[in-house]
Amino acid sequence: MRRVVRGTAALAAGVAVLAIAGTACAASPALTSFMRAFPKGAELHTHLSGATRTTSLVQYGAEQGDTFTPLDGSTPFPFSAALTPGPARRAAIDGMSVYRMAPGTQATHDHFFATFGAMPDLQARTRQQAYAEVTDRAARGGLMYQEIMQTYLLGDIASAGADVGMSDDLEATRVAMLNGPLTPLIARADREVRNDMAGVRRLQRCGTAHASAGCGVRVRLIWQSIRVLPPAEAYALMIAGFELAHRNPYVVGNTLVDREEAPESLRDFPLHMRMYAHLRQVYRDDRIDLHAGEMAPGFAPPSALRDHIRASIAAGSRRIGHGVDIRWEQGSAQLMHLMASRRIAVEVNLKSNEVLLGIEGRDSQFDAYRRAGVPMVLGSDDQGEFNSAITDDWLRAVTRQKATYPELITLARNSLEYSFAPGHSIWASTAPRRWRLVGACATSVPGVRRSAECTTYVHAGLKSRMQWDEEVRLRAFIRTHPVMPAA
Numbered sequence: 001m002r003r004v005v006r007g008t009a010a011l012a013a014g015v016a017v018l019a020i021a022g023t024a025c026a027a028s029p030a031l032t033s034f035m036r037a038f039p040k041g042a043e044l045h046t047h048l049s050g051a052t053r054t055t056s057l058v059q060y061g062a063e064q065g066d067t068f069t070p071l072d073g074s075t076p077f078p079f080s081a082a083l084t085p086g087p088a089r090r091a092a093i094d095g096m097s098v099y100r101m102a103p104g105t106q107a108t109h110d111h112f113f114a115t116f117g118a119m120p121d122l123q124a125r126t127r128q129q130a131y132a133e134v135t136d137r138a139a140r141g142g143l144m145y146q147e148i149m150q151t152y153l154l155g156d157i158a159s160a161g162a163d164v165g166m167s168d169d170l171e172a173t174r175v176a177m178l179n180g181p182l183t184p185l186i187a188r189a190d191r192e193v194r195n196d197m198a199g200v201r202r203l204q205r206c207g208t209a210h211a212s213a214g215c216g217v218r219v220r221l222i223w224q225s226i227r228v229l230p231p232a233e234a235y236a237l238m239i240a241g242f243e244l245a246h247r248n249p250y251v252v253g254n255t256l257v258d259r260e261e262a263p264e265s266l267r268d269f270p271l272h273m274r275m276y277a278h279l280r281q282v283y284r285d286d287r288i289d290l291h292a293g294e295m296a297p298g299f300a301p302p303s304a305l306r307d308h309i310r311a312s313i314a315a316g317s318r319r320i321g322h323g324v325d326i327r328w329e330q331g332s333a334q335l336m337h338l339m340a341s342r343r344i345a346v347e348v349n350l351k352s353n354e355v356l357l358g359i360e361g362r363d364s365q366f367d368a369y370r371r372a373g374v375p376m377v378l379g380s381d382d383q384g385e386f387n388s389a390i391t392d393d394w395l396r397a398v399t400r401q402k403a404t405y406p407e408l409i410t411l412a413r414n415s416l417e418y419s420f421a422p423g424h425s426i427w428a429s430t431a432p433r434r435w436r437l438v439g440a441c442a443t444s445v446p447g448v449r450r451s452a453e454c455t456t457y458v459h460a461g462l463k464s465r466m467q468w469d470e471e472v473r474l475r476a477f478i479r480t481h482p483v484m485p486a487a
């Protein structure tokens, strides 16, 4: 969940910073260390700017010579003034996060979306550091792969779309944008992504004796378009995302972010769905992962809760980001049945949903999806905003949702199975409790033996390589941790 556009309609008024009530997740030390070490596979729902620690954002803002503009209207100051302890540092950190606010309130919800307007832009000079920070933390949390959501050249691409404008003909508009100013920007974004991915490896000294932990985490990107922008701008961002997914090996999918219940988002929602359906067809690319149903009663009008998940799936979304409001969708049971049978995974972000929407415990969608057999994966969404780590979300699955040890294993397997990593799956069946390896690996046992045929199969693609590696790690973990500690 996030907002990326600087300076758009910041909801600044009346933000009270309260105690961190209710956001800590009570778990025994034994369970906490068990969960930290648990091989979690992949994280498929995290945003680069929201995942970066606020202290790092202050540093990056200072390095870029940026000014912090307090959301309460008080006098702006340079980020460099917030480098040392004091009121400026406190104001900047509170201005870019929600972790010291009361969870589940309208004020926290509104402040969250406003914070992105106050953050420094993560430009070329500091973006690589942000990737390094996020992947180092992911490695410490037992992850091997992340799909990180990010947009490059957002302002430039949006302006290019605005210059061309929108007609009723989606294809004619797409062609006009590509024949106009969009194509050189896509080429530039392509270079910047490649440069970042190479740069972060250098920064982390990967391949040397002093390699950072994050070298063990492979990164791919999910491109974000912004649902509150005018249609031509949102569409230009979508086109750029599909073009990049086509030509850049690091961009593996597309999503739509920002405040889902904003009036402009609701007004344009049917149009956005038509845009994705059109681009999916044009590019023959179904790697679409839309934020949908990131809403709850009290935070959105009832009419908004009725059909966003269903419509996003109809537009071609193969995964659903958040899906919190599933119980309020029309035909909810039938929709979950559809998701289960078509294996459309939902990215459940327990901490985010608790802090921003007040959805937790038995209220959470987790149990509804679990009972319906919908594949789930866990995500942390915006660790910097929540001052959290991926292990917090996994602990919540156990302490609040009573996830069992076998369910944790399923969550880990799901995270790679439903990723957009290139290559084939090692699984012939992913039915609950009936995971079965493909024929080429039928006689092989991860961590014990592997046939020549299976080795060839596994090495053929990134997804199969990571899945095999994950099975080896899981097997080793289960051997040393036969029982999950009590909460």
Ligand SMILES: [Zn+2]
Pocket: 001, 002, 045, 047, 291, 321, 381
């Ligand atoms: Zn999100």
